[in-house]
Amino acid sequence: MDVSQWLWISTFCLLMMKSSLTYGERYTRVQGVKYEVPGSWTGDCRNKVSRTALYCATECTCKTNCRSFSYSKTHGQCVFNPWHFVPDSGQGLADSSWSTYDKHSRECDSQPCQNGGTCSDVITGGVTCTCGNGYTGNLCETQPVTNHHCKDLMDHGQTTSGVYTVYPDDVTPVSVYCDQDTGGGGWVVFQRRQDSSQDFDLSLQSYKDGFGDMSAEFWFGLDKMRMFTTRWTHNLRVEMGSSRSNAKSAVYSNFNIDSDYRLNYDTFTGGDAGDCLQYQKGYAFSTPPQDATGMCAPLYYGGWWYPNSCKHCNLNARYGATDGGGIKWQPNEGAFHSHSWTEMKIRPA
Numbered sequence: 001m002d003v004s005q006w007l008w009i010s011t012f013c014l015l016m017m018k019s020s021l022t023y024g025e026r027y028t029r030v031q032g033v034k035y036e037v038p039g040s041w042t043g044d045c046r047n048k049v050s051r052t053a054l055y056c057a058t059e060c061t062c063k064t065n066c067r068s069f070s071y072s073k074t075h076g077q078c079v080f081n082p083w084h085f086v087p088d089s090g091q092g093l094a095d096s097s098w099s100t101y102d103k104h105s106r107e108c109d110s111q112p113c114q115n116g117g118t119c120s121d122v123i124t125g126g127v128t129c130t131c132g133n134g135y136t137g138n139l140c141e142t143q144p145v146t147n148h149h150c151k152d153l154m155d156h157g158q159t160t161s162g163v164y165t166v167y168p169d170d171v172t173p174v175s176v177y178c179d180q181d182t183g184g185g186g187w188v189v190f191q192r193r194q195d196s197s198q199d200f201d202l203s204l205q206s207y208k209d210g211f212g213d214m215s216a217e218f219w220f221g222l223d224k225m226r227m228f229t230t231r232w233t234h235n236l237r238v239e240m241g242s243s244r245s246n247a248k249s250a251v252y253s254n255f256n257i258d259s260d261y262r263l264n265y266d267t268f269t270g271g272d273a274g275d276c277l278q279y280q281k282g283y284a285f286s287t288p289p290q291d292a293t294g295m296c297a298p299l300y301y302g303g304w305w306y307p308n309s310c311k312h313c314n315l316n317a318r319y320g321a322t323d324g325g326g327i328k329w330q331p332n333e334g335a336f337h338s339h340s341w342t343e344m345k346i347r348p349a
Helices: 053-062 150-155 204-209 222-229 296-300
Strands: 002-015 019-034 041-044 068-072 077-081 093-103 118-121 127-130 162-166 174-179 187-193 234-241 248-257 268-270 341-348
Touching (some): 019 068, 041 053, 053 077, 053 093, 150 162, 150 174, 204 222, 222 248, 222 341
Antiparallel strands (some): 019 093, 041 077, 068 077, 118 127, 162 174, 174 187, 187 341, 234 248, 234 341, 248 268
């Protein structure tokens, strides 16, 4: 089949004997095919408009339910169709004496699809809207249920712990590990140590971006933590122990990370692990190359909110070390103990 350039038909239609209206219409011509579908009707153009396709185009243009037509000069006949014709789709009958013209649909011109939906014509008339960004409905009119946080997922019935996608700023998709089991669920886990499979002695940029495997050991990322904690008030829960099953905890209110990645919170609200972050409160996050104090990070390795004293807490330190440079929460086990399992997590207050 030979698909020609589109044909522009401009004609006058007399509607209900009321007035003359000018219709501009665009048609795509496919030579050598006759298209006839259920609901088609014929028109004799033997003595109309010098036996050209113009008569057929005039009739089709003036009929709102005509979406394509086939024309044969040999037979002096038009076939008007209520469906659009799609070239190279197997539609129609090959016949060198016929050509088929498909009307450019105007149904998408009014942009019926809402909220960024993409409009496509349907061969039987009407449109189909392809929705994006979670919108639904025939015209993409239904706003999605936006999950900003693991707490939203919990409230919407996602009660299994694991990796999910949330939209903390309504637009940006962020993968998070949700703890839906601890303390009523709804926690975004931002740190986990469990087996030394992940190196935590990394650059500040790595700590900003995040690293590791969310199903194993990982650090969520300072920039993503800021995205969450600057929008909502969060509680922080810190857990540590020889395993998850025997972990102790410490909970803090109004936890947040500021633009300098300083650790801020209001109060220690309880937990059998004791309060250790009182020594880190207000300090900037640092790693060995950018250590703000000049001595803490090289001693412990890994990034942390190091106070001037270099004591008390560091959950990103050397795994298994028992020389004072290990994973410790000093009120809980003392300076030379190194915890085998830790998690840090946040939830909207």
